[in-house]
Amino acid sequence: xxxxxxxxxxxxxxxxxxxxxxxxxxxxxxxxxxxxxxxxxxxxxxxxxxxxxxxxxxxxxxxxxxxxxxxxxxxxxxxxxxx
Amino acid sequence: xxxxxxxxxxxxxxxxxxxxxxxxxxxxxxxxxxxxxxxxxxxxxxxxxxxxxxxxxxxxxxxxxxxxxxxxxxxxxxxxxxx
Amino acid sequence: xxxxxxxxxxxxxxxxxxxxxxxxxxxxxxxxxxxxxxxxxxxxxxxxxxxxxxxxxxxxxxxxxxxxxxxxxxxxxxxxxxxxxxxxxxxxxxxxxxxxxxxxxxxxxxxxxxxxxxxxxxxxxxxxxxxxxxxxxxxxxxxxxxxxxxxxxxxxxx
Amino acid sequence: xxxxxxxxxxxxxxxxxxxxxxxxxxxxxxxxxxxxxxxxxxxxxxxxxxxxxxxxxxxxxxxxxxxxxxxxxxxxxxxxxxxxxxxxxxxxxxxxxxxxxxxxxxxxxxxxxxxxxxxxxxxxxxxxxxxxxxxxxxxxxxxxxxxxxxxxxxxxxx
Numbered sequence: 031x032x033x034x035x036x037x038x039x040x041x042x043x044x045x046x047x048x049x050x051x052x053x054x055x056x057x058x059x060x061x062x063x064x065x066x067x068x069x070x071x072x073x074x075x076x077x078x079x080x081x082x083x084x085x086x087x088x089x090x091x092x093x094x095x096x097x098x099x100x101x102x103x104x105x106x107x108x109x110x111x112x113x
Numbered sequence: 114x115x116x117x118x119x120x121x122x123x124x125x126x127x128x129x130x131x132x133x134x135x136x137x138x139x140x141x142x143x144x145x146x147x148x149x150x151x152x153x154x155x156x157x158x159x160x161x162x163x164x165x166x167x168x169x170x171x172x173x174x175x176x177x178x179x180x181x182x183x184x185x186x187x188x189x190x191x192x193x194x195x196x
Numbered sequence: 197x198x199x200x201x202x203x204x205x206x207x208x209x210x211x212x213x214x215x216x217x218x219x220x221x222x223x224x225x226x227x228x229x230x231x232x233x234x235x236x237x238x239x240x241x242x243x244x245x246x247x248x249x250x251x252x253x254x255x256x257x258x259x260x261x262x263x264x265x266x267x268x269x270x271x272x273x274x275x276x277x278x279x280x281x282x283x284x285x286x287x288x289x290x291x292x293x294x295x296x297x298x299x300x301x302x303x304x305x306x307x308x309x310x311x312x313x314x315x316x317x318x319x320x321x322x323x324x325x326x327x328x329x330x331x332x333x334x335x336x337x338x339x340x341x342x343x344x345x346x347x348x349x350x351x352x353x354x
Numbered sequence: 355x356x357x358x359x360x361x362x363x364x365x366x367x368x369x370x371x372x373x374x375x376x377x378x379x380x381x382x383x384x385x386x387x388x389x390x391x392x393x394x395x396x397x398x399x400x401x402x403x404x405x406x407x408x409x410x411x412x413x414x415x416x417x418x419x420x421x422x423x424x425x426x427x428x429x430x431x432x433x434x435x436x437x438x439x440x441x442x443x444x445x446x447x448x449x450x451x452x453x454x455x456x457x458x459x460x461x462x463x464x465x466x467x468x469x470x471x472x473x474x475x476x477x478x479x480x481x482x483x484x485x486x487x488x489x490x491x492x493x494x495x496x497x498x499x500x501x502x503x504x505x506x507x508x509x510x511x512x
Contacts, residue, residue, distance in 0.1 A: 037408055037480035038491050086478070089413035105410060105478075109494030112407065112438060112479025113301075113387055113450050113470060120250055120322035121333050169320070172255035188252060188320075192336030195249065195280060195321025196229055196292050196312060208366010211386070219391035219445035225466075226384050228369070232457065233377035287377035299390065302501065305467050308383075312459060343460065 031100050033066075035076065036107035039083070042076035052100040059085045060094040062104065076106075084109060114183050116149075118159065119190035122166070125159035135183040142168045143177040145187065159189075167192060197276070198260040200251065202283040204290060215275035215297040223301035225308040227294050233287035235325045235332070242327035249282040249291065252320035256280070263314045271307040273298050278311060280319065310347050317344040355434070356418040358409065360441040362448060373433035373455040381459035383466035385452050391445035393483045393490070400485035407440040407449065410478035414438070421472045425454065428468065429461040436469060438477065471501040 031052045040046050056062050063080060066073045077083060085092055086105040098104055117130045139145050146163060149156045160166060168175055169188040181187055197214065199205075207228060215221055234241045260278050267276060275297040285291060292315070296307040323334035341349075355372065357363075365386060373379055392399045418436050425434060433455040443449065450473070454465040481492035499507075 034410065036410060036478065037482070040408075086410075086413060089410075089416050091476075105413065107410070107478065108480065108491065110475065110478050111481045111492040111494055112409070112477045113474040113498075117252065119252060119320065120324070123250075169252075169255060172252075172258050174318075188255065190252070190320060191322065191333065193317065193320050194323045194334040194336055195251070195319050196316040196340075206366065207369055208364065211365055217446075219389075221388050221446075222390045223388065224386045226386075227459065227463065228382045228384075229459065230379050230381065231377075232380045288375070288379075301385065301387065301470060302497075305385065305463070305470075309463050312463075339460075 031098070032103045033062075034103070034105040034107075036105065038108060039076045039106055043072045052098065052102075057097060058094070059087065059092060059096050059098055059104070062098055063094070063106075082109065083107070114181070115186045116145075117186070117188040119188065121191060122159045122189055126155045135181065140180060141177065142170070142175060142179050142181055142187070145181055146177070146189075165192065166190070198257065198264055198278045198280075200253075200256050200260065200280050200282065202281060204281070205279050205293060207290075207293060210277060210279065210293060211295060214277040214295060218274050218297070220299055221274045221297045222299045223304045224295060224297045225301070225304040226296075227292075227308055227312050228290055229292040229312075231285045231287050231289045231291060235327055235334075242325075242329050244287055244325050244327050246284050246286055246326045247289075247291075248284045248324040248326070250322045250324065251280075251282045255320050259319045260315060263311060263318060266314070267296065267307045267310050270310065271296070271298060271303040272300075273303065273307055276307065276311070278315065280315070280321065282321070313340070313343040313347060314349065316340045317349065356415060356422055356436045356438075358411075358414050358418065358438050358440065360439060362439070363437050363451060365448075365451060368435060368437065368451060369453060372435040372453055376432050376455070378457055379432045379455045380457045381462045382453060382455045383459070383462040384454075385450075385466055385470050386448055387450040387470075389443045389445050389447045389449060393485055393492075400483075400487050402445055402483050402485050404442050404444055404484045405447075405449075406442045406482040406484070408480045408482065409438075409440045413478050417477045418473060421469060421476060424472070425465045425468050429454070429456060429465040430458075431456050431461065431465055434465065434469070436473065438473070438479065440479070468505050471498070471505060472507065474498045475502040475507065 034047045114135045277295045279293045294311040296304045298304040435453045437451040452469040456462040
């Protein structure tokens with residue numbers, strides 16, 4: 031599983047991407063976020079306002095109840111501000 | 114008084130502009146059109162559909178009841194189609 | 197700024213200069229009108245060989261300046277530009293170019309559409325299409341009146 | 355066509371080539387987004403020194419291609435183009451360019467606005483402004499969500 035972070039989430043976590051093994055207990059984006067938050071303060075700060083964070087699985091926007099598997103590319107980021 | 118004609122009005126009348134003395138009997142655009150129509154077939158054809166013709170006095174759009182005087186520049190043309 | 201001219205224009209050069217150096221600008225909207233190769237006449241399409249644009253020198257410049265002033269009154273524009281050609285053009289040739297620069301994109305877009313819509317119904321230009329079956333003056337379209345009306349355009353005088 | 359690149363682009367050259375040779379085109383609408391010199395932060399304006407655009411390589415191209423495809427489904431476009439830069443830019447620099455060509459001007463205008471509105475809310479870019487009082491990530495604006503919603507944009511996933 032590859033996880034990517036962008037903008038201020040990247041800064042708070044201190045990494046732009048990580049390769050991890052998905053724990054057996056985690057099946058959804060929501061579950062993944064809970065698991066990440068438990069890993070440390072940087073994650074807790076990055077996901078503090080979970081309702082504003084957007085998630086993409088394999089480069090498609092998803093809701094947080096979306097399934098995740100170990101082969102997925104999962105990205106977390108704030109609302110986009112390009113253009 | 115200078116009168117200008119554009120597009121198919123110019124073609125039907127056979128002139129792009131004319132310098133004329135305004136007859137004493139003519140006081141409005143409408144009166145001028147009546148007077149022009151009486152001058153010949155070209156004018157009659159050009160003004161046949163008077164309701165679609167637009168008029169400008171001194172380069173400003175006007176209604177046909179607008180006053181005209183001998184020093185005016187008066188233009189008649191079909192609806193515009195630029196752009 | 198407005199320009200009425202027979203010669204062609206270079207959009208890249210125009211866009212590069214009309215609002216150069218003003219870093220308060222967040223967006224530039226522009227529109228280029230081109231001569232199409234087909235004319236819908238009497239319900240069927242005919243191939244256009246040339247298009248000749250006639251205009252009313254003097255009144256044209258006056259009307260375009262009024263339309264530009266109205267846009268600048270309605271929207272906070274940093275710069276605006278209207279270029280309109282006259283004379284004989286071929287399919288693919290540029291006819292008209294309008295551009296609006298503003299701090300915000302919606303103002304730039306709206307003002308740009310406004311300029312096109314109003315000049316279509318107010319600027320004294322007439323198009324003569326020379327097609328494979330003869331010449332014909334382009335007729336004014338209801339859709340152009342409707343487009344102008346959405347910006348609160350008063351009834352056209354007649 | 356879409357392009358995501360760090361280097362600057364030449365609008366004149368892009369406009370001249372993206373729909374060249376297609377004489378069915380009656381109008382080309384385009385929009386250029388520029389870096390502004392002022393950032394409204396916490397209600398007061400601060401001077402921007404640089405703006406850095408971060409993006410999600412791969413997903414960016416995918417989303418821009420989807421947005422362009424959607425525009426081409428909704429309007430009869432002869433050609434369309436989206437160019438978006440990333441990296442560090444200065445006030446006055448070009449960020450984004452979109453252009454749409456169509457037989458009719460309203461389709462060109464509408465599609466052009468649609469592309470801008472949707473990419474603002476869907477394309478994974480983030481702006482970091484370096485101002486005279488420090489760096490700050492630009493926050494998403496409600497007005498952008500509203501602009502996207504007028505084209506029937508579904509709620510953003512979260």
